[in-house]
Amino acid sequence: MMPTSIHPKEEQGKTHPSHGSDRHEMPHLRTLRRLGAGIVVLSLLYILLDRINWLFSARNGSITRGPLPEDNHDPNWNLFYHLGGNGPWIPHRSPLGSITDPLPSHCVVDQVHMMSRHAERYPTRSVGIRHLTLIDRLDRANHKLKGSLAFVKDWRYFTHPNDPTFDDLTTSGPYAGTEQAKRTGKKLRELYGHLVHADRRTRFWSCETPRDVETAKWFAKGFWGEDWKESKLAEMEVVSEESDRGADTLTPGDTCLKYIEDTEEGHDMGYGKLAAWQNTFTRSIAERLQHDAGGVWLGPVEIYSMMEMCGFEILARGSSPWCDVFTQDEWRAFEYGRDLLHFYRAGPGNKFSKVMGSLYLDATAEILKNESSKDVYFSFVHDGDIVPLLSTLKLLDEKGNQELPVNRLKADRNWKTSDFAPMSGRVIFERVVCGTEADSAARRYVRLSANDGVVALSGLKASGEVRHAYTLDDFQQFVAEEASYGDYNEVCGLPEDAPSKISFLHQ
Numbered sequence: 001m002m003p004t005s006i007h008p009k010e011e012q013g014k015t016h017p018s019h020g021s022d023r024h025e026m027p028h029l030r031t032l033r034r035l036g037a038g039i040v041v042l043s044l045l046y047i048l049l050d051r052i053n054w055l056f057s058a059r060n061g062s063i064t065r066g067p068l069p070e071d072n073h074d075p076n077w078n079l080f081y082h083l084g085g086n087g088p089w090i091p092h093r094s095p096l097g098s099i100t101d102p103l104p105s106h107c108v109v110d111q112v113h114m115m116s117r118h119a120e121r122y123p124t125r126s127v128g129i130r131h132l133t134l135i136d137r138l139d140r141a142n143h144k145l146k147g148s149l150a151f152v153k154d155w156r157y158f159t160h161p162n163d164p165t166f167d168d169l170t171t172s173g174p175y176a177g178t179e180q181a182k183r184t185g186k187k188l189r190e191l192y193g194h195l196v197h198a199d200r201r202t203r204f205w206s207c208e209t210p211r212d213v214e215t216a217k218w219f220a221k222g223f224w225g226e227d228w229k230e231s232k233l234a235e236m237e238v239v240s241e242e243s244d245r246g247a248d249t250l251t252p253g254d255t256c257l258k259y260i261e262d263t264e265e266g267h268d269m270g271y272g273k274l275a276a277w278q279n280t281f282t283r284s285i286a287e288r289l290q291h292d293a294g295g296v297w298l299g300p301v302e303i304y305s306m307m308e309m310c311g312f313e314i315l316a317r318g319s320s321p322w323c324d325v326f327t328q329d330e331w332r333a334f335e336y337g338r339d340l341l342h343f344y345r346a347g348p349g350n351k352f353s354k355v356m357g358s359l360y361l362d363a364t365a366e367i368l369k370n371e372s373s374k375d376v377y378f379s380f381v382h383d384g385d386i387v388p389l390l391s392t393l394k395l396l397d398e399k400g401n402q403e404l405p406v407n408r409l410k411a412d413r414n415w416k417t418s419d420f421a422p423m424s425g426r427v428i429f430e431r432v433v434c435g436t437e438a439d440s441a442a443r444r445y446v447r448l449s450a451n452d453g454v455v456a457l458s459g460l461k462a463s464g465e466v467r468h469a470y471t472l473d474d475f476q477q478f479v480a481e482e483a484s485y486g487d488y489n490e491v492c493g494l495p496e497d498a499p500s501k502i503s504f505l506h507q
């Protein structure tokens with residue numbers, strides 16, 4: 001069955017297919033004739049333009065070809081770090097080390113918080129429909145495709161067009177989202193197994209989109225075991241994504257009214273920036289591919305769709321011929337587009353970002369104060385909810401103004417979607433306690449990681465005792481300073497009686 005609801009914050013093209021043409025009306029004969037004449041003229045024009053294009057491209061052989069080996073200069077290239085959030089989970093390769101690095105022997109993690117994006121999935125419905133539209137166009141030029149695009153003749157889309165699994169987790173291949181979520185659960189069990197309580201249920205949370213709920217269940221199988229439910233070890237709480245939850249939400253992008261309504265500086269801002277960059281970076285690719293596409297001129301969104309399909313096909317099948325169609329520099333340009341989208345949609349370039357991320361951070365900071373809670377707190381959300389948290393933590397802010405140009409690629413930027421919000425991307429807060437329980441001088445620290453690579457908080461001095469961790473007091477101070485971003489309900493224009501903070505996050 002085709003899912004009918006589309007998550008408002010998740011990956012979607014701005015253009016929705018028009019449903020107007022579905023209506024069947026009996027057109028007047030004269031209108032039909034006029035239409036016919038129009039079509040003939042347009043077709044002639046199209047053929048003419050096609051020829052002119054061909055003439056120009058034929059003159060310069062160097063731009064009408066697939067990628068050559070010399071286009072790819074970087075021998076250490078790993079495409080997974082350039083897929084802009086459409087790729088499989090990858091560890092953040094941090095110079096500060098990983099959460100698997102051993103702690104000093106007198107220290108132990110005694111509380112853990114994780115905010116995770118859902119696992120590897122198929123494209124959302126609107127993105128998938130965009131792909132199918134492109135494939136349809138290429139199919140019509142099928143007999144003319146050659147070189148780097150010859151494979152398209154025999155290639156099939158990675159979910160059946162008549163019964164697509166859009167929006168859901170992938171379930172096949174080495175990067176199946178289901179198995180990935182379970183693997184993550186197992187990995188964290190090895191690290192935090194001592195925080196599992198046999199005598200009471202531990203709660204965990206998911207927003208209500210099916211792929212998130214599924215991710216949470218598969219994760220629970222890995223962390224608490226296949227029988228997590230029957231054994232009464234764990235209990236899932238599904239948190240609705242309805243807008244009336246106000247600040248009491250895991251998905252602030254759904255409840256912050258002004259963010260949704262402001263078409264200039266709200267949620268839509270990222271799409272405008274992406275579109276501007278698409279128009280710039282795809283031009284040379286379209287020129288290069290025109291020969292292999294049998295003279296077909298591929299538009300900005302079409303080129304972008306081809307590049308998206310590389311990541312999504314990897315998630316479903318493990319590999320994709322689309323990945324080889326583009327050069328490393330073209331992937332860098334695509335990646336930059338994905339960065340612009342997220343930086344301006346819910347990241348530091350968006351004025352609502354930091355106040356949206358403060359909801360979860362405030363709730364987490366509050367629980368970190370509770371010394372008697374030796375628990376894990378796992379929550380599953382969308383990229384549009386994890387990006388604001390990264391922003392509030394100031395992990396990837398640009399120096400100075402929070403801006404990225406749309407007319408050129410800024411190589412020395414901090415914001416990297418690929419590295420921080422891949423499928424299954426996660427932020428983990430560990431509370432580390434050093435000294436014995438009886439020791440009244442026990443010292444508590446917070447260590448932060450993104451995709452298991454330890455990250456630093458700007459402006460804070462790390463402790464000497466646990467590498468790259470901060471004293472709990474310093475961390476609380478850091479969180480308190482975000483009050484300057486304003487009050488969520490006020491900034492978002494919520495009604496007087498709307499809930500003002502997260503209430504469900506407790507064991």
Ligand SMILES: *[C@@H]1O[C@H](CO)[C@@H](O)[C@H](O)[C@H]1NC(C)=O
Pocket residue numbers: 059060062063
């Ligand atoms: C041919 O392509 C190269 C590389 O893109 C470009 O530098 C050159 O100006 C082009 N020449 C013509 C005649 O278009």
Ligand SMILES: *[C@@H]1O[C@H](CO)[C@@H](O)[C@H](O)[C@H]1NC(C)=O
Pocket residue numbers: 370371372373374375506507
């Ligand atoms: C602290 O955590 C414990 C264990 O989860 C819980 O029972 C208690 O209510 C919490 N205290 C506060 C003040 O939230």
